[in-house]
Amino acid sequence: MKIAICDDEPIYIETTSRLLQKWAGEHGIEMQIFTYDNGDDLIAAHTDECMDLILLDVIMPLLNGIDTAAELRANGQDVPIIFLTSSREFAVESYEVKAFHYLLKPIDEIRLFAVMDEYRKQFCKTKETFTAQTVTGFYKMTIEEVACLEAQNKLVLVTFSNGTQITIREPFYKCEEIFHMDRGFIKCHRSYIVNLMFVEQFTKTEVTLQNGMIIPISRNNYAAFKEVYFRYMFQK
Template sequence: MPLTIAICDDNENQIKEMRRLLAEWSADKPFALDIDEYISAESFLFSYPDKPCDLILLDIEMKRLNGMELARKLRSDGNMLPIIFITGYSDYMSDGYEVEALHYLLKPVDNSKLFAVLDRYIKRHTPENDIMLNCDDGSMHISPEMIVYCEAVGKKTHVHLQDKTLVCNMGISSMKNILPEEFIFCHRSYIVNLRFMRSIGKANITIDSGDNLPLSRRLYKDVNEKFIQFYTKG
């Protein structure tokens, strides 16, 4: 499932600005982002049971039910939905601690501060060794240990597991950046997991399944050294 963030603010221009910032933040992220918009606390409470979210960006000063009252209502119901308060007033900061808010940002929102808070949230809520992939079938967490090799196909990357292949909406260079060090380029279009390498030849690599992957001549020395190091370390 994609990450879903709700924006709750009675100012439509503020909602538009927060949507813009979220789009900027998520542009280079390896997962899909869904954004739900609410013009009042009441509309959020009405929709939330059937339309849950992972996190809410919540204004405090709203007509009728304000954001702090909404937060207290959630907490009294035992709901620990992560909340980032976004407001023009600093007077409520101590109340924010009371309802265990994730953070408190003042308007106008500094994009670097918002991005830092969101990045910390993602880091805490993604299993330490997992990566999140935005695939044709939806976003998913996956352990890198399940990946045998990755293959560039156009602007996408085919991630080959032992039992299936995932088609991911990111380039192979971006894929390499989120993989651990045991994943190496053996060709400009292929990344192989050293754990699944059986042998290495001058022009190809044989993996445990018996399949062969191409090996670039210019990468042969580096791949061979890392292959030997991986299986002789310790």
């Protein structure tokens, strides 16, 4: 997570950085903090670094925080912004530039942590993973990147959206418990599970994935597959 702090007072940069690192440590989040003492430098840096979040002082010489945020928005940047200020008088202006939050100085740890928790909930959707046993050890995969799974005797061949494949030593029934409909997967054949996200087209007998793979649909599974697929598409 890349976070920028922009404040012309070093003491507030130091305090805010320390609190953010504490919050990140408590949540096991890897964080990079970039600090700036003026809006112009922040704007230039954001263009290069693409920050995930900006904590921005409102009252600064030259380009103040509101004008800095307005320039970011004018440039098409929708990065979440938390304003830091010692005055409530800029609340309306912060709303106009679509600020995510507004914190009063001195920064209160409990309040900052609550805002960061809210930010994390809204913007940091953690990708679900599954760690499977392989022939050589273990492999941690991101579930949404799996295109399909194929049972091969006591092994399972996993194909990812980018075309790469890995063989895992897991029972197929266990894979069914992990790769289920709530996660966008469906069993279309006794030996196959597919990710609906990567389905290009299907007929009564087969599914074609976006990577060109063709997977059989069993006669008993076709009706359920068709129903689930269209429900999934309408909910996207």
